[in-house]
Amino acid sequence: MSRLERRLEPSRAMMLASPLIAAAAMLATGSLLFCFLGQQPLHAFYVYFIKPLTSAYGVGELLLKATPLILCGVGLAIGFRANVANIGADGQLTVGAIAAACVALHFDQVQAGWLLPLMLLAGALGGMAWAAIPALLRTRFNTSEILVSLMLVYVAYLLLGYLVHGPLRDPAGFNFPQSKMFQDAALLPLLMDGLRVNAAFPLSLLAVAGAWFFCKHTFAGYRMQVSGMAPAAALFAGFSEPRNVWGAFLVSGALAGLAGVGEVAGPLGQLQPTVSPGYGFAAIIVAYVGRLHPIGVLLASLLMSLLYIGGEAAQIELQLPSAITGLFQGLLLFYLLAADLFIHYQLKPRRHIAAALATAPSGDPA
Amino acid sequence: MNTPLLIAFLASTAGAATPLIMASMGELVTERSGVLNLGLEGMMLVGAVVGFMVTLGTGHTTLGLLAAALAGIAMALIFAFLVLTLQTNQVATGLALTLFGVGLSAFLGRGLVGQTVAPMAHLSLPLLSDLPFIGPLLFRFDAMVYGSLLTVLAISLVLSRTRLGLTIRAVGESPHSAHAIGYDVIGLRYGTVLFGGAMAGLGGAYLSLALTPMWVEGMTAGRGWIALAQVVFATWKPRGVMVGAYLFGGVTVLQFHAQGIGLDVPSEFLAMLPYLATIVVLVIICRNPQTILLNKPMSLGQNFRAD
Numbered sequence: 001m002s003r004l005e006r007r008l009e010p011s012r013a014m015m016l017a018s019p020l021i022a023a024a025a026m027l028a029t030g031s032l033l034f035c036f037l038g039q040q041p042l043h044a045f046y047v048y049f050i051k052p053l054t055s056a057y058g059v060g061e062l063l064l065k066a067t068p069l070i071l072c073g074v075g076l077a078i079g080f081r082a083n084v085a086n087i088g089a090d091g092q093l094t095v096g097a098i099a100a101a102c103v104a105l106h107f108d109q110v111q112a113g114w115l116l117p118l119m120l121l122a123g124a125l126g127g128m129a130w131a132a133i134p135a136l137l138r139t140r141f142n143t144s145e146i147l148v149s150l151m152l153v154y155v156a157y158l159l160l161g162y163l164v165h166g167p168l169r170d171p172a173g174f175n176f177p178q179s180k181m182f183q184d185a186a187l188l189p190l191l192m193d194g195l196r197v198n199a200a201f202p203l204s205l206l207a208v209a210g211a212w213f214f215c216k217h218t219f220a221g222y223r224m225q226v227s228g229m230a231p232a233a234a235l236f237a238g239f240s241e242p243r244n245v246w247g248a249f250l251v252s253g254a255l256a257g258l259a260g261v262g263e264v265a266g267p268l269g270q271l272q273p274t275v276s277p278g279y280g281f282a283a284i285i286v287a288y289v290g291r292l293h294p295i296g297v298l299l300a301s302l303l304m305s306l307l308y309i310g311g312e313a314a315q316i317e318l319q320l321p322s323a324i325t326g327l328f329q330g331l332l333l334f335y336l337l338a339a340d341l342f343i344h345y346q347l348k349p350r351r352h353i354a355a356a357l358a359t360a361p362s363g364d365p366a
Numbered sequence: 367m368n369t370p371l372l373i374a375f376l377a378s379t380a381g382a383a384t385p386l387i388m389a390s391m392g393e394l395v396t397e398r399s400g401v402l403n404l405g406l407e408g409m410m411l412v413g414a415v416v417g418f419m420v421t422l423g424t425g426h427t428t429l430g431l432l433a434a435a436l437a438g439i440a441m442a443l444i445f446a447f448l449v450l451t452l453q454t455n456q457v458a459t460g461l462a463l464t465l466f467g468v469g470l471s472a473f474l475g476r477g478l479v480g481q482t483v484a485p486m487a488h489l490s491l492p493l494l495s496d497l498p499f500i501g502p503l504l505f506r507f508d509a510m511v512y513g514s515l516l517t518v519l520a521i522s523l524v525l526s527r528t529r530l531g532l533t534i535r536a537v538g539e540s541p542h543s544a545h546a547i548g549y550d551v552i553g554l555r556y557g558t559v560l561f562g563g564a565m566a567g568l569g570g571a572y573l574s575l576a577l578t579p580m581w582v583e584g585m586t587a588g589r590g591w592i593a594l595a596q597v598v599f600a601t602w603k604p605r606g607v608m609v610g611a612y613l614f615g616g617v618t619v620l621q622f623h624a625q626g627i628g629l630d631v632p633s634e635f636l637a638m639l640p641y642l643a644t645i646v647v648l649v650i651i652c653r654n655p656q657t658i659l660l661n662k663p664m665s666l667g668q669n670f671r672a673d
Contacts, residue, residue: 085457137645143652146404146457147595151641154588162634281468284461321476323583326469333462334444337454 004341005348014343019289019296022335023303029331030324039318047317048310058309060195064267066305067197068093068259068276070204072283073290073297074211075252081215081292082224083231084248088134088149089256090280091156092127096257097264098160099126101179101271104186104264105168115185120203120261127257128250130156135249139242145249153280164273179271188265200262207255211294220247256280277308278326285333304329373502375616375623380511381577383615385410385569387514389593390600390607391521392565397597398525399558400538400665401449404460407590408467409441409563410570415475417571418581421483430483431510431571438567439560441467446559450552453669468584478581486510486576510572515608517565522604534558538663541670551670566590588641595644599651601661610647617643 027049034044052058072089079086086092100123107115134148161177170180188198215221224244227234234241263275286304290296311325389406396403416437421430445463448454486508489495495505525531533554537544541551573589574581592614600606621636629636652658 087461133645137649141649141653142655142658143645143648144595144598147591147598147648148645150591151588151595151644154641155638158634158638162632165634166632278468281465285465288458321473323469323472323476327466327473328469330462330466330469333458334448334466337448337459337462338452340454341452 069301071259073286075255079248091153092256096123096127097260123261131253388569392562396562405463408464409566411471413567413570434571442563
């Protein structure tokens, strides 16, 4: 017999091991699910999780899909550290994409080097503007940023729908709900011929480095972390909560907006009715699995990206439903939350009743 | 607006309000016991797909509703186990439940797209249902519309007039005191979370069995989140939930009647209204911190450990 016992200090080892345990548990559940769907588990596992990584094209796709996850995840993690829950990154991404597309379509005939930087700027500002709404309402009117940022995701989707069905629809596009294709000067340069991964990926690495520096070496980053971990201490030290909320939302909004630019000026090359297959929501999982740390977010984004491209591969090769991807994403977060139990608790063998009574909490959580 | 149009508008408002009432009332009970479950959207989606699947397979709407409630309970059980037993963060776990529900419902519903079932039967009373004006507004709805109103009444009575309701509120306000006088806080919270799951499942199933009798991926379209917001601006009171749900039902169905009224606005902008209205009402209610402080269950969102 063993029982759960509260650790004296949170375990650092478990902090780092927990995402790995969660990933392993997800893979194990995945294999079971493959069996259940009538697949050979090992073969399906290979097709889903290994094969995409065996070709240069596959690795390129991995980095391509990881890019928006990194950008959104890094921003969300900064907010989550300060207890600011922006869960509307998908809306900010969408508005960033719209803003960049407006610039690209407005300067349709201009072949100039400043066009791409201008699009990136527009995208970042668009994302920031969208994120500023929940920040303003939370700081000014005490309104839940979770609900407001989420409501604005649906508003952003509908705005995009209106634009591609109306004002921004390609007049020569046979009435398809999409914009004109962007001209070359408005497309992000590819990193390598034959791969689709583009300049947004190094940009996302820059964001990781910037976020790491911000959290580790700036006073603002320190203030936000204190506010998240010890709100009372932050209050006592006179750290301003509104400033944290604004900082978190503006940074994560700008990064999500850039992720949107990366999509429309990258693999899409135009504005379509759907810009993101839920990258902004997957980034929530990425932020938690990455332990709210920029480097962790980078690694978690690669894993999450593998779930996307593995899901596509499995759909093509094994006719598995693509919805499995979403299922795996949800499972990963559940397993992570469960495994995190062992950061604060440990399993101890039950030796003496007297000793157990002396040390164990009376309300056993297991 | 002419009379037939007005009747159609009001009648469809009741339909749109019903799933919101169901989901919100479940969440209200959960929150009154001190637990914040952000997984409403996920539980509704799974309820919608399971209810549709079972109704399609058996031909019985009642069985579909029952299955949807059970599916909601199963989803809520995951949440309850993580939050109440393993003490995980309520916000993160609720988000996980929604993301999982989105994935699971898409997965379960992959073969159901494009199929339809017969919509839920509507009440038909001799004489009464045929009355002009009053008939279609009072006596021609399906059972769930009436059921949702009864639910509001029942929950309101249970919360205010019974020992069980008092216990739920006590646990929500001060779990430590409730524990100290011998109540099983965790057990009671399991109960309220599972009840919330059942109600969310039913609310979801109403979408796929009555409102639009088919399954579409992500068909709740944020209704779970609107239902969550509704609990806040009802200031955790059943009455408020009902008023709010009918208000939002009206805003939601406005887009389908806009042309008849002669509103020439792109449909996307009308479809934005429920979300924008949610934000506006949230701001109005939350603007005064006192309103929230006085009404919000004190322990909402905080885990309880009996040690």
